Amino acid sequence: MRRKSHFTVGLRSIVLTVLSLGLVAWAQGAPDGDAPLSTPIVAGVPLTISSGDLLAIAVSDNPELTQEVRVEDNGEVNIALIGSAKLVGLTAQQAGRWIAEELQRRHFLLSPQVTVLIKEYASQGVSVTGEVNHPGVYSLMAARTVLDVISLAGGLTSIADTRVIIKHRSGSKERVMVLLKADDAQAALNENAVVYPGDLVIAQRAGTVYVLGDVGRPGGIVMQNNGRITLIQALALAGGAKHTAALGHVYLLHKEEGGYTSDRISVAEMIRGRIADLELKPNDILFVPGSRIHYLAQGSTGFAEGLGGAAVYHVLP
Numbered sequence: 554m555r556r557k558s559h560f561t562v563g564l565r566s567i568v569l570t571v572l573s574l575g576l577v578a579w580a581q582g583a584p585d586g587d588a589p590l591s592t593p594i595v596a597g598v599p600l601t602i603s604s605g606d607l608l609a610i611a612v613s614d615n616p617e618l619t620q621e622v623r624v625e626d627n628g629e630v631n632i633a634l635i636g637s638a639k640l641v642g643l644t645a646q647q648a649g650r651w652i653a654e655e656l657q658r659r660h661f662l663l664s665p666q667v668t669v670l671i672k673e674y675a676s677q678g679v680s681v682t683g684e685v686n687h688p689g690v691y692s693l694m695a696a697r698t699v700l701d702v703i704s705l706a707g708g709l710t711s712i713a714d715t716r717v718i719i720k721h722r723s724g725s726k727e728r729v730m731v732l733l734k735a736d737d738a739q740a741a742l743n744e745n746a747v748v749y750p751g752d753l754v755i756a757q758r759a760g761t762v763y764v765l766g767d768v769g770r771p772g773g774i775v776m777q778n779n780g781r782i783t784l785i786q787a788l789a790l791a792g793g794a795k796h797t798a799a800l801g802h803v804y805l806l807h808k809e810e811g812g813y814t815s816d817r818i819s820v821a822e823m824i825r826g827r828i829a830d831l832e833l834k835p836n837d838i839l840f841v842p843g844s845r846i847h848y849l850a851q852g853s854t855g856f857a858e859g860l861g862g863a864a865v866y867h868v869l870p
Contacts, residue, residue, distance in 0.1 A: 600671065600696060600749050602640050602648060603722060604628055607673035610652065613666035621672065634661050645669045674750040681706040683756035684713035693750045699731050702748045703756070709733070712775050714759040722751030760835025764791035767798040767843040776835060784831045785823065787839060799844045800824070805831070806838040813838070 602608065604626050610633075612618040622630045628641030635655050640648045649669040656665045678690040679702055686707030693702070699719060703709060717731050731746045748754060760776040769792020776782045782790075784805065794800055800821040806813045820841070822828045833839070 601642055601644055602671060603674075603751065604641060605674075606671050608640070608645075608648070609670040609672040610649075611668045611670075612656070612662070613668075615662065615665070634659070645671055679748055679750060679752050679754060681754045681756070683717075684710045684758050685756045686710060693748070696747050696749050698745045699748050699754065700733070700745050702754055703733065706754075706756075709756055712758055712761075713777075714757040714780060715777055716757070716780070718755040718757065719746060719748060720753040720755070722749060722753075762787050762833045762835065763838045764788060764841070765838060766841035767795045768841050769793050769795065776833075780835075782833050784818070784820070784833055784839060787833055788820065788841070794820070794841050795843075797843050798841045800841070802842055804840045804842075805833075806840065807834065808836040 602624060604624050606624045607621060608624065608630060609621050610619065618633050620633055622632065624630050624641060628639045629637050630640055632638050632652060632655075635652065638652075638655070640651070643651065646669070649667040652669065653665045653667040656662045656667070679693040679697075680690050681702060682688045685703060686709075688706060691702065691705045699717060703717070715733050717733060719731065760780060761773045762776060762782060763773050764787050765771045768788065771791065774782070774787055774790050788794060801819045803818045803820045805816045805818055807816070818831070819828065823830060
C-alpha cells in the first residue's frame with residue numbers, strides 16, 4: 554500500500570539530519586539527466602583537421618610541391634600553386650583528394666596523387682577530469698580508446714558513475730555517454746568509444762541514495778550499477794532491516810523542486826512479492842522506522858537514533 558503525503562514534522566527531521574551530516578553533498582555530482590545517450594564512436598574513424606595543426610602535403614613525382622604548412626586560426630592554409638584554402642573539418646584523405654582535384658582543375662598537373670598527413674596536432678594532450686584518481690592532461694599522439702585514457706588517469710574512483718562524457722576537440726557540443734562497466738564484459742568492450750588528441754573526458758560522480766533508520770548499516774549507497782538501483786537492492790546493501798523494523802510502515806522520500814514528498818510503502822508486502830519493487834532515483838531517502846514508531850508524525854526522537862551511525866558506502870557492482 555502506498556500513500557503520498559506532504560511533509561510532517563518527522564519528515565523534516567530526516568531531511569535536516571541528512572543535510573547536517575553532509576550526505577546529500579555526495580550526490581551533487583550525479584549524472585546530468587539532460588545528457589543524451591548517443592551511439593558510441595566506432596574505432597578507426599579518421600580525425601579531422603583543426604586550426605593549429607601542422608600538415609605535411611606531398612605530391613607524387615613532384616617533390617618541389619612537397620610542403621609543411623600550419624593551419625591558421627581562420628582554418629585556412631597556403632598551398633603551393635593553389636593559394637589560400639580552408640581545410641578545417643576535412644579528414645587528411647579528403648584534403649588530399651581536394652588538393653589533387655584543384656591541381657587538375659587548374660591544369661597544373663594531369664593526374665596528381667596527393668597525400669596529406671596531420672604531422673602535428675594543435676593539442677596533443679587529452680584532458681581527463683572528474684572522478685578519476687589522477688585528473689590531468691595526458692599526452693596523446695593518436696586516437697586511443699576511452700578505456701585506455703581512463704587507465705592513464707589512474708582509473709575511476711570508487712564513487713564514479715559507470716559512464717563518462719567525451720567532448721571532442723572538433724567543437725561539437727554533442728556529448729557521448731560511454732558504458733564502462735557492465736555485467737556483460739563483451740558488451741562493454743563493444744561500446745568502447747575513441748578519444749582523440751585535444752578531446753576532453755569527464756568522469757561523473759554517481760548518484761547516491763540513502764537508507765536510514767532501523768537497518769544494519771544506515772547511510773548512503775552509491776548507484777554504480779549503471780546508475781540504477783531498486784528499493785530492495787538498496788535495503789540489502791544497507792545491511793537489511795533489523796528484526797525490530799516496522800517493514801509495513803517504510804517511508805520513501807523523493808527530492809523535488811519544492812522539497813521532499815513521501816510515499817509510505819509496505820516493504821513486507823514487497824518482499825513477499827505482492828507488490829512490485831521500486832527503482833530509486835538519486836538523492837532518494839528510504840527511512841525504515843523501528844516497530845515502536847508506527848507513524849513518523851509521532852515525533853523525531855527515533856530519527857536521530859537511526860541516523861547516528863550514518864555514512865556513505867561505496868558499493869561496487
